[in-house]
Amino acid sequence: MPKIVDKAKMRDTILDAAMTVFAEHGVHASSVSDIAQAAGLAKGTLYLYFDSKEAMTTAIVDRHFAALEAQIARGAxxxxxxxxxxxxxxxxxxxxxxxxxxxxxxxxxxxxFASDAFTSHVAGFFDRLGAHYAERITHLQDLGEITPHHHAPSIGRVLASMMDGVVLHRGLFGIAERRHQRMIREAVAVLGDGLRPLPPGPE
Structure with a gap:
């Protein structure tokens, strides 16, 4: 009886191995053979799942951003x-x-990122994230929760960029937990002040 292979699990095994190899040697200095060896697979088996090293690179990025999108978009x-x-x-x-x-x-x-195709692929995530926030902003504008003069698509993309910056700074520069929390509180407070409709003035 032929062995049943969990294809999704196998893909993850290959991508985990590729990420390990890339982190150690860099993408361009790594070979498909290096990745196959790290995954404990024959090179031919690896090619059943990915036709090139570039395909693995794209899949790693897709997997990372898909997890983020699922986290951000959950809930009504x-x-x-x-x-x-x-x-x-x-x-x-x-x-x-x-x-x-x-x-x-x-x-x-x-x-x-020197590759236009790779850059466009990553940019697609931020396009989708910006559109997601724009949709929510428009919904809240319809409810009177956000002042109507803001351009929702522009604000949505600004939010995607701002949130990316806060998260990146946490990882790239090792910002301490206390400072990170303060940055988040201040960012949210400034956003709230800017988006909230002004109370009616005295008659």
């Missing part, structure tokens, strides 16, 4: 600005061990 849209701000706070509040991936990410994949 909030009905209040405060709820929206709390969602943003939770997204920026990543543990130190998770943030350390970003240093590895740039060390490993930094040279790949």
């Amino acid at each position: 849209p909030g009905e209040t600005l405060n709820g929206f701000l709390e969602d943003l706070r939770r997204t920026m509040d990543i543990p130190a061990e998770q943030s350390s991936f970003h240093r590895v990410f740039f060390e490993v994949f930094g040279p790949s």
Whole structure:
């Protein structure tokens, strides 16, 4: 009876091995043979799942961003600005061990940004994230929770960029937990002040 292979698990095994090899040697200095050896697989078996080293690189990035998208997009849209701000706070509040991936990410994949195709692929995540936030902002504008004069698509992309910056700084520069929490609180407070409709003035 032929052995049943869990293809998703095998893909993850290969990508984990590739990430280990890339972190040790760099993407461009690593070979498919190096990755196959690290995964404990024959080179031909590896090619059944990925047709090139570039395909593995893209898949690692996709896997990372897919996990982030699932985390950010979970749950129904909030009905209040405060709820929206709390969602943003939770997204920026990543543990130190998770943030350390970003240093590895740039060390490993930094040279790949010279490729327009790779850059466009990563940019697609931020396009989707910006659109996600724009949709939620528009919803809250319709409810009167956010002042209507803001351009939701622009604010959505700003939020995606800002949150990326806060998370990256945590990982790249080893910002201490207390300082990181203060940064998040201040960022959320400034956002809330800017988005919240002004109270009606005296008649």
